[in-house]
Amino acid sequence: MELRLYNTLTRSVEPFTPLEPGRVRMYTCGLTAYDYGHIGNFRTFVGVDILQRFLATQGYDVDSVMNITDVDDKMIARSSAAGRSLREYADFYAAAFTEDCQRLRIRPARHIVRATDFIPDMVAWIERLVASGHAYEREGSVYFRLASFPAYGRLSGKDLDGLQSGARVDVDDYAKEEARDFVLWKAWKEGEPFWESPWGKGRPGWHIECSVMAEKLLGAAAPQGSPQGTIDIHAGGTDLIFPHHENEIAQVEALTQAPFARYWVHMEFLLVNGEKMSKRLGNFYTVRDLMEKGYHPSAIRYLLASVPYRRQLNFTLEGLDQATSALERLRVFQDRIRRTPLPDTTDSGLNQAAAAASDAMVAALAENLNTAEALAAIFDLVRAANTALDAGHFGAGNRAPVQAVLDAFDEIFAVLAHDAPPASALSPEAVNQLLAEREAARRMRDWARADALRRQLDDAGVLVEDIKGGGGRWRWK
RNA sequence: GGCGCGGUAGCCAAGUGGUAAGGCAGAGGUCUGCAAAACCUUUAUUCGUGAGUUCGAUUCUCACCCGCGCCUCCA
Incomplete structure (x- = not known):
C-alpha cells in the first residue's frame, strides 16, 4: 500500500515514492553524545523507527544513516570538566545511547556514523563552498555566506529580513560579514581538541556534519539519471527545522544545485507538564x-x-x-x-x-x-x-x-515481547516450584495456604492467574 | 511580532459535511474458592467560544479565547 507522508517542505501530506524503485535512502539527525538521551529524544527515534519499519514491511530496502555528534561546545566543556578526553566521553554516551535504543527496540540505522570520523570530508566540502563563493574565512573560522543562497528559509518559512534584524550576535562570531551567516569551521581555542585544516587548527560546525555525512553515504549513491546528491527522506525533531535543517539545505544545495532531500519528516515534541522536555529545563526522564x-x-x-x-x-x-x-x-x-x-x-x-x-x-x-x-x-x-x-x-x-x-x-x-525480567527475579524453576505447591494446596482446598503462596509470588513480581479446570499461568508484572 | 502544532468524555486519543473509533480509569453484572484475566452493560445530545455557509458542521469560512513549539544550542 502506498505510504502518504507529511512533508514539511510542502506542508502537506504527499504520496511517497523513492527516487529509486524499491529503495529508500534516508538520513536521521541523531543524538549529541554529551549526556544520556531522554525520552523526548527517543520519541523522535521511535517515530523514525516506525517509519523505517513500515517502509520495510512495504517491501522497501531502507538504506538509512543516523549520525552521532561527538564534538560540540557542551561536550568539550563537560569532558574537560570531567577530566576525560573528548573521545572517551563521547564513547561512553554513544554506548549508552545504543543500549537505550536496544531497550526500546529501535532498529539501528544501517550506518551509524560519528562526526569525527568524517572530518576530511567536511574540510573538503567547506573548501568547495569557499571556492564557489558560498563561504568565506575570517580569523581561522569559516562561515557560510547566506547572501549567496537566496532560497534560504524555504523549509522553515522564515523571512530572511526578519532573521537579519532579529539575529543576536554570538561573541565568537564577531568576524562574520553578516550576523545571520553561520559557522562551518570553528577556529581552535586554547585547550580545545582540534583537527588540521587549510584555515589552521579547528573543528567543524554542527550543521556541516550532517550535510557531509548524508551526502557521502547517501547522496553520492543517487540512482542513474536522478539529480546527484538528492536523498529521499531527511528526518529529525521539529526543533531542527530551523536553523539546522535549513543550514543543511544551504550547504548542500549551494554546491549540488539539486534538492538535498525530497521529503522532510519532523517529529513533534514530547512535553512534560505542558512544557518541552529538555535537558536545559531539567524536566526530563531518561x-x-x-x-x-x-x-x-x-x-x-x-x-x-x-x-x-x-x-x-x-x-x-x-x-x-x-x-x-x-x-x-x-x-x-x-x-x-x-x-x-x-x-x-x-x-x-x-x-x-x-x-x-x-x-x-x-x-x-x-x-x-x-x-x-x-x-x-x-x-x-x-x-x-x-x-x-x-x-x-x-x-x-x-x-x-x-x-x-x-x-x-x-x-x-515491537512491544509484545516481554522485557528482560529484573536481575533480582526468581528463577523460573523457583517460580514453578512455588506454583506447584500452590496447586497442591488448592487441590486440598487449603485456600489460606494457596493465597499465601500467591502473595509470595506477587511480592516477587510474579502475577498468577488460575485457569478453569486446573492449572494456571504466570507472568512478570 | 513572524512561522507552526493543538484544544473531542475523569485521563490518553482517532475521525468524518449526515449526526462521535480505540485504550486507560470508574460503576454494575457474568465467570472464579477468592482473585486475576476475559466478556456484557454503563460513562460526550456533544467535539474551546461566537458568528457565517449549508437541508445538515465536531468536520468548511471568519473572528476571538486558551495551551505548546520554533524564531539562540536543542530530538
Whole structure:
C-alpha cells in the first residue's frame, strides 16, 4: 500500500515514492553524545523507527544513516570538566545511547556514523563552498555566506529580513560579514581538541556534519539519471527545522544545485507538564530513570508510539501507567491464543475480522503513520477474538490467522515481547516450584495456604492467574 | 511580532459535511474458592467560544479565547 507522508517542505501530506524503485535512502539527525538521551529524544527515534519499519514491511530496502555528534561546545566543556578526553566521553554516551535504543527496540540505522570520523570530508566540502563563493574565512573560522543562497528559509518559512534584524550576535562570531551567516569551521581555542585544516587548527560546525555525512553515504549513491546528491527522506525533531535543517539545505544545495532531500519528516515534541522536555529545563526522564521506577522499556515505547508523530505528546507517569495496562492487555491476549487448547474448528467470521483488522492497520499506518488508528484496529480484533474464545468458537483454524495479525502489528510496534525480567527475579524453576505447591494446596482446598503462596509470588513480581479446570499461568508484572 | 502544532468524555486519543473509533480509569453484572484475566452493560445530545455557509458542521469560512513549539544550542 502506498505510504502518504507529511512533508514539511510542502506542508502537506504527499504520496511517497523513492527516487529509486524499491529503495529508500534516508538520513536521521541523531543524538549529541554529551549526556544520556531522554525520552523526548527517543520519541523522535521511535517515530523514525516506525517509519523505517513500515517502509520495510512495504517491501522497501531502507538504506538509512543516523549520525552521532561527538564534538560540540557542551561536550568539550563537560569532558574537560570531567577530566576525560573528548573521545572517551563521547564513547561512553554513544554506548549508552545504543543500549537505550536496544531497550526500546529501535532498529539501528544501517550506518551509524560519528562526526569525527568524517572530518576530511567536511574540510573538503567547506573548501568547495569557499571556492564557489558560498563561504568565506575570517580569523581561522569559516562561515557560510547566506547572501549567496537566496532560497534560504524555504523549509522553515522564515523571512530572511526578519532573521537579519532579529539575529543576536554570538561573541565568537564577531568576524562574520553578516550576523545571520553561520559557522562551518570553528577556529581552535586554547585547550580545545582540534583537527588540521587549510584555515589552521579547528573543528567543524554542527550543521556541516550532517550535510557531509548524508551526502557521502547517501547522496553520492543517487540512482542513474536522478539529480546527484538528492536523498529521499531527511528526518529529525521539529526543533531542527530551523536553523539546522535549513543550514543543511544551504550547504548542500549551494554546491549540488539539486534538492538535498525530497521529503522532510519532523517529529513533534514530547512535553512534560505542558512544557518541552529538555535537558536545559531539567524536566526530563531518561529510560534509566523510568526503569528505576519500575516501568518497562516496552511500555515506554508503546506510549511514545501510540500518539501519532505529528502531535505533541504530554508525558506523564499516569500516561505511562495507562500504556502499561494497554500493553498488558495485548500480551495477555497473545498468551491466551498461544496456550489455550482449541477445538478443531474454524470460526470463519473471526478470520474475516482478522483480515479486516490487518487491512485497517496497514491503511492507518499508510496514512501518514496514524498509529492511534492502527492500534484501534488491533484492539477491535482482540475483543472479537476474546469473545470467540469465551464462547468456545475460537478454533484451531483461527489461531494462525489471528497470530499473523499480531505478528504484523509487532513488526511495526515491537512491544509484545516481554522485557528482560529484573536481575533480582526468581528463577523460573523457583517460580514453578512455588506454583506447584500452590496447586497442591488448592487441590486440598487449603485456600489460606494457596493465597499465601500467591502473595509470595506477587511480592516477587510474579502475577498468577488460575485457569478453569486446573492449572494456571504466570507472568512478570 | 513572524512561522507552526493543538484544544473531542475523569485521563490518553482517532475521525468524518449526515449526526462521535480505540485504550486507560470508574460503576454494575457474568465467570472464579477468592482473585486475576476475559466478556456484557454503563460513562460526550456533544467535539474551546461566537458568528457565517449549508437541508445538515465536531468536520468548511471568519473572528476571538486558551495551551505548546520554533524564531539562540536543542530530538
